[in-house]
Amino acid sequence: MPDPTYAQSRPTLQAVCHTTREFTTASTAWLMEADGDDLVVVAASCTDPAFAASLLGRRFPRTDGTAAMVLQSGQPVALQPGSASVASDAIATAVLGRQPASIVCVPCADDERVLGVLQLVDRADGGPFGFDDLELLSMLGAVAGASLLESGGGLLDVPPPDVIGRELSRLADADPNRYAALARVIEVMLGQ
Amino acid sequence: MTDPSDTADTTGSASQEPRPAWSRESLVLRLEKVETIEELSRDWAWGGATGEGVRVAIVDSGVDHTHPALEGCVDVDKGVVVELDDEGQAHVVTKEHDDSFGHGTACAGIIHSFAPAARITSVKVLGAALTSTSDIFVAGLRWAVEQGYDVINLSLGSRKRDWALAFHEVCDEAYFKGSFLVTAANNINRVTYPSLFASVTSVASHTGADPWRFHYNPDPPTEFLARGINVEVPWLDHGLLTTTGNSFAAPHISGLAALIRSKHRDLQPFQLKTVLWATANNVQEAQQxxxxxxxxxxxxxxxxxxxxxxxxxxxxxxxxxxxxxxxxxxxxxxxxxxx
Structure with missing residues (x-):
């Protein structure tokens, strides 16, 4: 069931989906934002606008498929099935209701974090997505990352307190001066 | 090659403590023979080599060791997974594991295609059950360095500046211990660690189709370009996929490094990088x-x-x-x- 929170179209992300789909001749493009344990579709483009709209707000586990690999590794990738299927890409299969013939997936990131992924499937000519596709998508994925950050997307992906505590502990050990500066900033923010 | 009569402290210790730099009497560092740049041909570098005796670590999503394309080259019993304990601390656990995405199996397949006799160990840091934070990456990489792998392939990276120092330290440790660390460069001009460090060899894709063709890039931090477009690789379910990305360029250089290392065991990382430079297609062609x-x-x-x-x-x-x-x-x- 789509999350109604995300039913509202976000123009910049929508434009990224449209542009990349038209450039690559992909049948469908969607952009997912990392939200807790999920990836949620926040923009989509397809020849059938109603279908694209129906994708908004759909949630998938952030551990599934090509999108999870890109989210975790930070590396863009283009895949085309050979003798193997890409059935392991559960998200693409769930979105399309079938296995895609080709996939390209790039990270949407700011300078520090991967906030989401942009995924496209099925070039019109039936061939694989190429280097030009990957490069353009990588650049527009960066634009999408900035847009996700501006819209507060980064806040949705804040690590849980135990992870923050662990990172602070590590920082205190590795770089005490920087830790002290950070602690001072936090004190000021908390009004202490 | 150093004089065998003088072996004291030239290899460094396995200690985690920082090691000082110090001056030494130059006489004891006399070398018997060194190759000139002109001698560094491809035949000299890896002619007749198979990867025999070389250990390669793949820090990635795991490796499907049963994949037919790998022909049993994976040391299953040595494979490790980086896990987080209840307190969130990363631990390296030796255990058999699968490949969550196919990415690590693809890298293994490429390396195996170059160096069929090299032994591969999977260091799993990506996967469904892993949050794959930077501490997991670093822990996996550090383990591979501590184990002294000859070649380490890291087709992933982290953007987090807070982890730059940790990555830098472990990459320097690899460099000084003699592990040749190959990383995939970012596709766009963005900072990722550890691909921009001088102690690693950072690789991007060129647009050619010859797996043996690679280029030196005189505009670092990306130092080499290798095949990374439309590469057929082993994937999940014992299948094959056609893939594109810098992730698949890096293991081409790792495979070549494994070949070179199997023939020239004493090469340090900077020497191995020099051999790659000298044997790169564009350098060889410029020479011709x-x-x-x-x-x-x-x-x-x-x-x-x-x-x-x-x-x-x-x-x-x-x-x-x-x-x-x-x-x-x-x-x-x-x-x-x-x-």
């Missing part, structure tokens, strides 16, 4: 032509040139992007496969 890296027609646009008189000519400094260099080199690229 006695001229610039690119064809004369393109010389006006491609202003960087390499002359193998021992000097690297970088005047004027190119403002061309990596992409432009890739395209330009591709114009020279399509020749028959040449192992």
């Amino acid at each position: 032509r006695g001229g610039p890296v690119t064809n004369p027609e393109a010389a006006g646009r491609f202003t960087q040139s390499i002359k193998l008189t021992g000097a690297l000519n970088l005047s004027p400094r190119s403002t061309m992007s990596l992409r432009s260099i890739q395209q330009q080199l591709a114009a020279d690229a399509d020749q028959p496969p040449s192992p």
